[in-house]
Amino acid sequence: MAVPAAEQTLGILRYLSSQASPVQATAIARSLQLPRSTTYHLLNTLIDFGFVVHYPEERRYGLGVAAHELGSGYARQEPLQRLARRPLAALADRCRNSAHLSVLLGRDVVYVIEERAAGRPLLVTDVGVRLPAVITASGRAMLAALPQPQIKALYAEREAFSLGVPGAPTSLSTLRRLLVDVRARGWATEDGEVTEGLASVAMPVLDATGFPVAAVAVTYPKSEETPALVDALVADVRATARTLARRLGG
Structure with missing residues (x-):
């Protein structure tokens, strides 16, 4: 059974991982067809857990250290x-x-x-x-x-x-x-x-x-x-x- 919030969260992580550099929240919302409020809510949750990092001066978001740790674990296995x-x-x-x-x-x-x-x-x-x-x-x-x-x-x-x-x-x-x-x-x-x-x-x-x-x-x-x-x-x-x-x- 699909869990929309989980699918949306994974969609954000997957989108960020495919970008050459950090991106704005509006680009994430537009690409994934998510409401802006939902996008910001999920981004803030991911920031809290270290999977996303916010660059306030640029108003952009990129992958965080926790995402890197997941990638390292993937590479090890x-x-x-x-x-x-x-x-x-x-x-x-x-x-x-x-x-x-x-x-x-x-x-x-x-x-x-x-x-x-x-x-x-x-x-x-x-x-x-x-x-x-x-x-x-x-x-x-x-x-x-x-x-x-x-x-x-x-x-x-x-x-x-x-x-x-x-x-x-x-x-x-x-x-x-x-x-x-x-x-x-x-x-x-x-x-x-x-x-x-x-x-x-x-x-x-x-x-x-x-x-x-x-x-x-x-x-x-x-x-x-x-x-x-x-x-x-x-x-x-x-x-x-x-x-x-x-x-x-x-």
């Missing part, structure tokens, strides 16, 4: 890596191309698992590597699963598009069009934006609320691309993403 390691290895074996799992951190993706297939090209997406989300298939897959207000909040500044990467979105409007295509197709792709000559397909891993907690992707040489290969890779990635979603309670 590595549940995502534990649950995903075998499915990712099986994916790489099936498709005979390297597979990886990443998470969204602000406007970047961070790679947490890399399963390299024998004889395949070396990739830059090693564990711990951080790349702009908009140039990666994994990042595009996760961004396409986020609400529009959250996309707008993440990419409100023009500097977010000053990447100098051919094929990367150059404005919020071009990013939105790209994400519309991803949603319509059901999976994301990138073609040489990360490494010339290599392409990737990716899908998000959704939790029970539909939030993209991670993304599964496979990278392959562009020279080997055929419609049949892409179809097979998409099917394999989809099956793995769904397996992980079930394991995570999605």
Whole structure:
């Protein structure tokens, strides 16, 4: 049975964790479609318990020390890596191309698992590597699963598009069009934006609320691309993403 207050509280924490910097309460209320009075009440409660910190001079809110402690505990237990390691290895074996799992951190993706297939090209997406989300298939897959207000909040500044990467979105409007295509197709792709000559397909891993907690992707040489290969890779990635979603309670 759903508990609205709990869902709203978790929604605030999740929203704050996705931002590159502290945000105003009005942005939180607007993005989560909460009444302003409810937003301030929940923020004050979270401040009391150390999960949120208020910056009065800026009139902004960010994550507090208690949230960091939760994140540290998560990192120590590595549940995502534990649950995903075998499915990712099986994916790489099936498709005979390297597979990886990443998470969204602000406007970047961070790679947490890399399963390299024998004889395949070396990739830059090693564990711990951080790349702009908009140039990666994994990042595009996760961004396409986020609400529009959250996309707008993440990419409100023009500097977010000053990447100098051919094929990367150059404005919020071009990013939105790209994400519309991803949603319509059901999976994301990138073609040489990360490494010339290599392409990737990716899908998000959704939790029970539909939030993209991670993304599964496979990278392959562009020279080997055929419609049949892409179809097979998409099917394999989809099956793995769904397996992980079930394991995570999605």
